[in-house]
Amino acid sequence: xxxxxxxxxxxxxxxxxxxxxxxxxxxxxxxxxxxxxxxxxxxxxxxxxxxxxxxxxxxxxxxxxxxxxxxxxxxxxxxxxxxxxxxxxxxxxxxxxxxxxxxxxxxxxxxxxxxxxxxxxxxxxxxxxxxxxxxxxxxxxxxxxxx
Amino acid sequence: xxxxxxxxxxxxxxxxxxxxxxxxxxxxxxxxxxxxxxxxxxxxxxxxxxxxxxxxxxxxxxxxxxxxxxxxxxxxxxxxxxxxxxxxxxxxxxxxxxxxxxxxxxxxxxxxxxxxxxxxxxxxxxxxxxxxxxxxxxxxxxxxxxxxxxxxxxxxxxxxxxxxxxxxxxxxxxxxxxxxxxxxxxxxxxxxxxxxxxxxxxxxxxxxxxxxxxxxxxxxxxxxxxxxxxxxxxxxxxxxxxxxxxxxxxxxxxxxxxxxxxxxxxxxxxxxxxxxxxxxxxxxxxxxxxxxxxxxxxxxxxxxxxxxxxxxxxxxxxxxxxxxxxxxxxxxxxxxxxxxxxxxxxxxxxxxxxxxxxxxxxxxxxxxxxxxxxxxxxxxxxxxxxxxxxxxxxx
Numbered sequence: 001x002x003x004x005x006x007x008x009x010x011x012x013x014x015x016x017x018x019x020x021x022x023x024x025x026x027x028x029x030x031x032x033x034x035x036x037x038x039x040x041x042x043x044x045x046x047x048x049x050x051x052x053x054x055x056x057x058x059x060x061x062x063x064x065x066x067x068x069x070x071x072x073x074x075x076x077x078x079x080x081x082x083x084x085x086x087x088x089x090x091x092x093x094x095x096x097x098x099x100x101x102x103x104x105x106x107x108x109x110x111x112x113x114x115x116x117x118x119x120x121x122x123x124x125x126x127x128x129x130x131x132x133x134x135x136x137x138x139x140x141x142x143x144x145x146x147x
Numbered sequence: 148x149x150x151x152x153x154x155x156x157x158x159x160x161x162x163x164x165x166x167x168x169x170x171x172x173x174x175x176x177x178x179x180x181x182x183x184x185x186x187x188x189x190x191x192x193x194x195x196x197x198x199x200x201x202x203x204x205x206x207x208x209x210x211x212x213x214x215x216x217x218x219x220x221x222x223x224x225x226x227x228x229x230x231x232x233x234x235x236x237x238x239x240x241x242x243x244x245x246x247x248x249x250x251x252x253x254x255x256x257x258x259x260x261x262x263x264x265x266x267x268x269x270x271x272x273x274x275x276x277x278x279x280x281x282x283x284x285x286x287x288x289x290x291x292x293x294x295x296x297x298x299x300x301x302x303x304x305x306x307x308x309x310x311x312x313x314x315x316x317x318x319x320x321x322x323x324x325x326x327x328x329x330x331x332x333x334x335x336x337x338x339x340x341x342x343x344x345x346x347x348x349x350x351x352x353x354x355x356x357x358x359x360x361x362x363x364x365x366x367x368x369x370x371x372x373x374x375x376x377x378x379x380x381x382x383x384x385x386x387x388x389x390x391x392x393x394x395x396x397x398x399x400x401x402x403x404x405x406x407x408x409x410x411x412x413x414x415x416x417x418x419x420x421x422x423x424x425x426x427x428x429x430x431x432x433x434x435x436x437x438x439x440x441x442x443x444x445x446x447x448x449x450x451x452x453x454x455x456x457x458x459x460x461x462x463x464x465x466x467x468x469x470x471x472x473x474x475x476x477x478x479x480x481x482x483x484x485x486x487x488x489x490x491x492x493x494x495x496x497x498x499x500x501x502x503x504x505x506x507x508x509x510x511x512x513x514x515x516x517x518x519x520x521x522x523x524x525x526x527x528x529x530x531x532x533x534x535x536x537x538x539x540x541x542x
Contacts, residue, residue: 014285076300079351083274096407
């Protein structure tokens with residue numbers, strides 16, 4: 001495992017869709033910021049990316065930067081690899097992180113640190129931007145660590 | 148206008164399946180398995196295959212109705228239906244769609260079918276091999292979150308956390324399936340009992356799921372024939388009447404790869420369905436004699452049973468004990484053929500068949516005088532579905 005990445009290389013890498021819906025999110029991670037969508041009329045945050053606001057059905061969701069922190073809503077620790085790249089990478093921890101300051105939108109990521117650590121529900125976490133400049137194309141992942 | 152309901156108007160007249168195989172072991176092409184299961188269901192019902200005029204399936208079954216109707220020499224194709232999305236969550240939905248087509252006068256003899264030969268096509272339990280991912284998949288796959296067990300584990304984990312539920316509850320669900328499989332010669336795990344010690348010693352797949360909390364992957368095919376209730380009475384088998392069904396999910400349940408964003412994460416997504424199911428059937432959970440609950444993963448069964456009203460979440464540790472879950476004498480006999488864990492993962496259509504066999508009195512783990520039989524499809528996915536069958540006494 002590379003010392004700079006939580007999981008080994010070789011997994012499918014994220015690229016925006018042809019229609020670019022999620023591009024501002026991925027470009028934000030490359031720049032070290034977390035962006036989600038917000039309804040300009042009601043202020044309601046949206047994630048994952050959508051074409052339409054689910055509260056008032058406007059097609060003009062805007063991208064805004066949010067503080068890169070949250071709390072652990074749920075998690076799993078993976079022991080069985082289902083991809084060849086993960087053959088020697090288990091166990092690893094996946095956390096569902098809730099962003100209370102952004103209407104509770106949730107994101108996934110890995111919890112950095114000892115993969116055998118206890119994972120406390122509700123614990124505060126902060127974002128860690130895991131850059132893959134050598135990816136084709138380059139990309140960044142959003143990881144989390146306990147604060 | 149007549150009441151809008153399926154209750155008592157359609158019956159399952161025939162059920163059939165091929166031999167069930169471990170994944171990759173089927174000796175015949177998938178379409179041959181599919182055709183053989185349909186013919187077995189026709190034989191069981193006493194229906195001429197040429198009389199089939201409707202086909203319903205789910206989860207993008209690879210065998211399309213025009214191909215099947217042509218191959219079988221069906222006189223006329225009147226109903227051709229695919230339940231969208233939800234993987235195994237469409238099992239009861241396909242049954243309900245077939246029943247609705249019959250009630251609505253669109254078709255008279257509909258077969259619900261599912262065929263899987265995972266050796267000949269891709270497996271469910273493996274991650275994507277593409278070089279890149281986009282859309283919702285991109286939000287989970289690069290973090291090693293890429294198989295059904297991994298996607299659904301946080302749902303069960305959160306539910307267990309909120310309600311103080313331990314591993315023993317999941318273990319009891321797994322043990323019940325294996326217990327019943329030992330009486331069922333069709334079951335892939337027939338002759339391979341599971342003990343508490345073996346469960347406890349089994350490896351983790353992804354917490355909170357041990358190996359035995361996860362469904363098998365199998366090859367085979369299954370089929371069910373539905374007809375109008377009055378026609379079923381004249382056929383070979385005791386009819387199992389459709390009493391009620393429901394399909395769907397609640398508020399903003401994201402499809403699987405983005406499931407982490409679903410507001411009600413800790414759910415199998417039957418909260419809105421179960422009340423509709425019971426209302427259509429005119430019954431409640433106390434009336435149900437036997438349950439087949441789709442085990443993709445045991446945590447989904449746990450939540451399904453709570454959301455169908457059999458016990459409160461906070462009572463799960465007391466209720467989910469092996470003695471309560473086994474036929475003939477348990478409080479709530481569960482997965483009496485062995486289910487997805489131990490009979491066969493025929494994407495849950497084997498659970499629909501077992502629910503029918505209980506009404507007929509033909510189960511290998513028969514519940515005495517079973518009049519009301521529940522079959523739950525695909526917890527934690529969306530859309531999910533659920534269906535109640537009854538004997539003539541329930542009409």
